[in-house]
Amino acid sequence: MSFRFTSLVAALAGGLLLGAPAAAQQRTKPTALTPAFRTWAATPPLGWNSWDCYGPTVTEAETKANADYMARYLRPFGWEYVVVDIRWYVGNDTAHGYNEENPDWNLDQYGRFVPAPNRFPSAAGGQGFKPLADYLHSKGLKFGIHIMRGVPVQAVLRQLPIKGTQLTAADIYSKEGQCQWLRDMYTVVADRPGAQEYYNSLFELYASWGLDFVKVDDLSEPYHAAEIELIRKAIDRTGRPIVLSMSPGETPIANAPHAQQHANMWRTVGDFWDSWDQLKEHFAVCQRWAPYSRPGNWPDADMLPLGRLGIRAERGDDRMTRFTRDEQRTLMTLWSMARSPLMFGGDLPSNDPFTLSLLTNRAVLQVNQRSTGGRQLWRRGDLVAWTAHDPASGDQYLALFNAQDQQPAPASAAAWRSEPITRQHPQQEVNVQLNGAKKLYLVVRDGGDGSAWDHADWLNPQMHRGTEALPLSGLTWQQATAGWGKVSPGKSVSGGPLRVGEQTYVDGIGTHASSIIEYDVPAGCTRFTATVGLDRAAAGQNTGGTFQALVFTQNPMLPPPADSVRISVALQELGLLAGTTATDLWSGQSAVVKGAELAPYVRRHGAVLYRLSAPKSAPRKTPVTGAKL
Structure with a gap:
């Protein structure tokens, strides 16, 4: 291939711009075939979540600091959600693990958890998260929280009433199916009187706070269909567009149609950290889930463990991500081609320039937000190709990954x-x-x-x-x-x-x-x-x-592969001809493909991402599906 670079693009404009922040974009109107909730996340949500850096201990001041950074640096690129993760209702939770010995619970009179005021001072006096939500809304951002599936064990033990009924929490619970890794909650038995009313009261409270996003844990693996349906009805009843994210994963793929009917996003993996082994597994995971991605329904490959992590996380130490720069680009490229939600896990104010550049590349974010038909084109061993389309221009996106590793000895x-x-x-x-x-x-x-x-x-x-x-x-x-x-x-x-x-x-x-x-x-x-x-x-x-x-007693690894590998894709396989312009979306460099194939060198654990534009005078050809090179 002749691959002559003709220009270095300093800033991508025109069709590569994302435009106004997602918070300011007009929402898609629901139709008889499109439930209203699917219009609330017409594109994959972009945001920050406190879990990877603060675990169950994040404070109001830290949440606001991350929100301030997002409003200043990321909101113009479409980032908008700020999510307070697990156990915001425990006043004395611990870093690097949960306090399950003597937790300082905070519940209201109806058995609903409320924010711990020592961690979230603005919640004092029964105000809940409303002051914090108002603060975020004033900056053009949206507010989210994490909750656990079920009814609080403490509400059951205290026989606290369910709002609007003569029943108590003790009338709707079961110990069967209780979460094994955090025992704050009991299962809600969906067909018991009071079960729907309990979830109704929960989301009625959240809506009064101004909630925009809820991550419900211990919901999708194992898959709790009955409680998912209770939650869906409760959210819809509020009249407030609260995006529903189901966690953890892998959500059973047999339940994908049900997940599409009730949730905006659902996890496809367990907790994802800065481990290459886990990242490499995502090639198969994203391929498996690509057919279930559509506006309003997003298979969620989990958070982006980038930047500064582990400050007071459940596990791990205070560190910058262990991913190399090549691996970080691979992560962002794969998540964008698969159109996974992008939830940044690091402490935003601690970002270095490279991390910020990953989150503010308009061209790459456009792939995540606007592309269609993202799928794995082929996989040859540990060399992987994905393709997608830009519906506005008709251009194609091509991502090439070198996931080769030093192989273990048998x-x-x-x-x-x-x-x-x-x-x-x-x-x-x-x-x-x-x-x-x-x-x-x-x-x-x-x-x-x-x-x-x-x-x-x-x-x-x-x-x-x-x-x-x-x-x-x-x-x-x-x-x-x-x-x-x-x-x-x-x-x-x-x-x-x-x-x-x-x-x-x-x-x-x-x-x-x-x-x-x-x-x-x-x-x-x-x-x-x-x-x-x-x-x-x-x-x-x-x-x-x-x-x-x-x-x-000898080296358990075989000799390493080359640092870079040439990955070839025939233009015919993509329905393109010689003269196609290839723009590298990470570097901004463009080149005209003179021959019949695109064949860049890709670093080990790295990725390249191209926008491919056909010659203006040449008609587009139908891609050859499954073509062999």
């Missing part, structure tokens, strides 16, 4: 390997003869169940020299990687105690698949022993949590 090359470690079989004993090895590698690999809850613990790990035992806690590893979080001596990767089965351990290492911990073997050591197990932080989840543990 498990058969390990000195020891476990059977699958699961919740049913949570631990195994390790005893390895080192046979003169100079290196020891402790490896954890994903069990292949689609769950990211692969929290692994190496317990009482020791190298033996004659009768002497050398705990690994007394040695320094050469390097350590984890697929999520960071390798943690003396505690689980989630920051809690090392707990496997019913036992708590003092000596050990917490990690998460995929993980490699490398040690030099001290002279004279001939044997390695340990117990490896699934940490209770994962075993307590509703689903998943499986991995394989391996011990290597």
